[in-house]
Amino acid sequence: MIDTATALLMAAVLAGTPLLLGALGEILTEKSGNLNLGVEGMMFMGAIAGLIGSYSYEQALTAAGFEPSGAISALVALIVSFLAGAFGALIYAFLTITLRANQNVTGLILTIFGTGFGNFFGEYFGLKAGGYVTVSSVTKAAFSPIHFPLLSDIPVLGKLLFQYNWMVYFAVAVALVMFWFFRKSRFGLNLRAVGEDPAAADAAGISVARYRYLATVIGGGICGIGGMYMSMVTTSGVWVHGCVTGYGWLAVALVIFATWSPLRGVLVAVIFGGLMIMRMYITIPGLPAQIYDMVPYLATILVLIITSVRQSKEHAMPAGCGLNYFREDR
């Protein structure tokens, strides 16, 4: 019983991490007042870029006669996937902030573009590599569970807390930093003001455009890293066609479920991850497995309805979210 529970929890954490990263990126974006529905697109871009980054690094070093290093390979994947996600977000930011395009439509187009981007280059490099792209065992090892001396050997707790790959800890760290950033830092408070009431922030001398650009681009980069998790950890460094499909939208749902709080995001990500893999661990007689798949979405709808009925200001989407800011309209 305890074994099943531990296994379920561990699997939930692993399944929830890409969702958490995607959601954290989107929380940062939405806090600035940009509702970027292109999370899935940016995750796709990050997924393929990270994989190709690691792959190219290995190929280049091997060709030069050196032994590739797993840590550097992972770092390359991290940076390149961040840049790819940030690039997608930059297109979005340019269109919505500078060119004043509709946020919903731009985000959806970013999803179409990013999905095409990921699958296109995934197949393209696959064809070039003669079948499919895959990274070497060195990189795979860098993305496998870490064994901490002593800590990992604690019974149950060691397994639950100190048995994951580095990206899980990275995601939690990002959540903690974001929590501090929104609550305590001057920039974070300014950013929240921009998202809640851009006109007031503007009047107070905060550059709305600059904050929105930065938050959106960095948020997109974090989403890209979440996508990289899919291609490097979930599929173990092999490009699988459409590997991110659905995850990006779940990440958007997670933002609502977490009510725009990074720390609650961690908790909710584990719950979502658990719901996604639960059917492999627990079977309730008479309940078909596919019905489990609905639960995360139904839960999100429920949260949406409850928050709107209660009209809770604290747990709602930033008031300026989804609307572009025009100084002339003030």
Add this chain to the structure above:
Amino acid sequence: MSAVKTKREPLLRMVKRDDLAPRRAWAFRGIAFVAALITGGLLIAVLGHNPLLVYKDMIVGSWGSPTVIKETVKLAIPLLICALGLALAFKMKFWNIGGEGQVIVGAIAAGYFGFFMADFLTRPMLIAVMFIAGVLAGGIYGLIPAFFKARWNTNETLFTLMLNYVALAVIKYLMNGPWKAPGSSFPKMPMLVPGGRLTTILGVHWGWILALILIVVAWFYFNRTKQGYELAVVGESENTARYVGINVRRVIMRTMFLSGALCGLVGFLQFAGADYTITEGIAGGVGFTAITVAWLAKMNPFGMLVVSVFIAMLERGSNTIQTIYKIPASASSLLIGIILFFMLGCEFFITYRLVWRGKGVADAEDTNPSVGASVEATGDPPVEKGDSAVRDSAARGGVAS
């Protein structure tokens, strides 16, 4: 220089255009379109192919022979009808991105009668029942988020989105369990009996004629009926609508029912006219792509015809270039994305005009100098708040709050 620090005029600033002649606006869109094709062409060139040849083969691959023309038309039908449905909601600023789910439930409802009632009904009866079931199911599925939006202002963007995945899970459930084809070793649904399949006219199921009729009906509904006017007013301003005595809740629910019903109709057509069975891919992204169709056509039903045929051509053509050049077929979504980005960006240049530092506004031909001058002097919005302001706010959109 005086001691008082004056803020320098920015290098570039924008001035709202008074109104751009429609012909010039379309010229702008044409330029953006060509620019998008050039960007896509550069990508093709980087991959080591001749862009012109690739584009030519895409056109040949979608229009070159009667067989491929039929395929292209078959792709365009669901896009067009779905876009008409979504445009209803979008005009009201209701962000229905649940087209995918509404298509799916339409197909499931039609599928119920197609799979289980085929023996008890005559052919016209069966098709009529499937038709009605698909339309009603799609409509009701669209009504759910509309109810909550009307009652509590629940965010419809995410609500409709989540319903897509719920519908998808229902298909997976039916495929694995109750509706699994007898004797099949892996999960799939049976095939629709030949008696339930739609007759073809000129080689394509009659959905294309229905789609053409619906274009005219939609245009009429938008521009010539009270209901169409009401939904446009609700979209522009709910307060105005309430002030003039429009029952906003009823308009939201009615419009979303129609929006979902058209998507449900697509589900029925795809099931009975194209696939003859139901898989997870029955909607195949139509609900998402149709959003961009409606948007690119600026909610104009005739424009949607052009755009949907064009996107169908891209999708069909991408399959061809995959065979010929080994360029992955995902190139179509990449290219569609690029084109859409450019089209979206060009709307800005239709609404605004850029003025370089030091250049007066008077030399521009399509701006009223006095309006421009007032913008320059005070940074205030142009005084004119006529048609252009309405159009601008429509183009800007945003989540209706």
